Amino acid sequence: MSEQTYEISTTLDVTGLMCPMPLVKARKAIMDLEVGQVIEVLATDKGSIKDFQGWAKVAKNVELLAQNEKEGGDTTIYAHVVKRTK
């Protein structure tokens, strides 16, 4: 992942959802972005970490900028930061 700074345009909350829904909803939300804009996807499914990495490699219009862990009460939240590139 590149070390660039980014500004988040929108946040998508998919906490509590299991795969494939975090990615299905993220793909839809990305199509509403302008090229170059960045979305932060908040998920609780730990499996989403590797899945977002794998997906970013096959999807032609996105770049995964960062994946951060945040404390959200009793559960960990995984924040995937994705930029629309095309």
Added chain:
Amino acid sequence: MVIKAPPTTLTIHEIYQRIISDNDLFIVDVRNQEDFATWHIETAQDIDMVNVPYFDFLEDETGSVEQVKTEKEVVVVCAKEGSSAFVADILHQHGFQANYLAGGIKEWGNHYVFRTVQETDNWQIYQVDRAARGCLSYVLISNGEAVIIDPLRHTDKYLDFLQQKGATLTYLLDTHAHADHISGAPDLAAATGAPYYLHPYDGIHPFDILPPKISYKMLADGDEFTVGDLKIRAIHAPGHTLGQVAFLVTAASGEQFFFSGDTIFLDSFGRPDLGGQGEKWAPIVYDTLFNIIKEAVSDEALLLPGHYAKASEANLNGLFAQTMKQMWQSNGALQYTERDEFISFVLSNLPTMPEQYIEIKRVNAGLVEPDEEAMSELELGKNICALSDAYDKK
């Protein structure tokens, strides 16, 4: 085109039986490549299987469906069931008969197969295979009494089996403190009152050097246990761990069975470095294999190991077993029989040690008590208790 039935769930038991009896399924594992590489459904037979992540289906449906080249019924597998249901629907729309694994891949991790080693009127021996992990445990029954060797943590599987056989648990024996999986023995001891035996050297965590917080009875070399027509003798056989024990069982008929734990396997042997002392313990492995075991166990005894590395090690009955004679002849890791050569061979073929093995030993010593999810996570993937299979190039 014939309209196929809409996707539904299949249990891991149904899938496993279909593969080993008819092999008429095609598996599409839709997890990411890394998780697939860590572990996937595996049997002694070759399975028709592809790994196409579900996000590939999202990005390129046509290209992904084209990778499912089969006329067979398809079973889709994912981590927790959601994505496999999703992909099964896509495949159904493309004309496939597609179903999916109920509960996801963790059901494979929790799948136990009980196989008969030998059944006579007076005594029976069963091999319990947790196939996802290559872990073997054993149930011995005679005269209504039962012994379990190296029980794994899903204790209900054993309790159900014993109930079905009408046997009462008399002894719980661990061959050693396991590093790759969580022992079921303390829980079974609590549930049934049967005593749990472990060699005291293995009660102490090799890295923490702390006394255990589990209760167990101390096993010693030469200890004997009698269950009906079966006589069990403990043989202290250190090297993989300092307190490693193997059990030589002699039936009233004279037949012998060698429950080797992690001393010797069918095609390898237990690595000496999981306690962090590989260089010191490798010579002990040599002495155990070539002096203690070779002396104590006859060629005719049937070897029943604690692990296997590949499902293909099973014999035609699906059992992981062979006579000691066959093992001495065919074990690929025993090519060096001179002490110094053997030790340098061992030390140059040590696989990396999975980080979680230190923590698993803590669980087995009762030093930590993880919840179910954490235990599942600790136990992911195949065991790596044997020497590296680099010697496969023999």
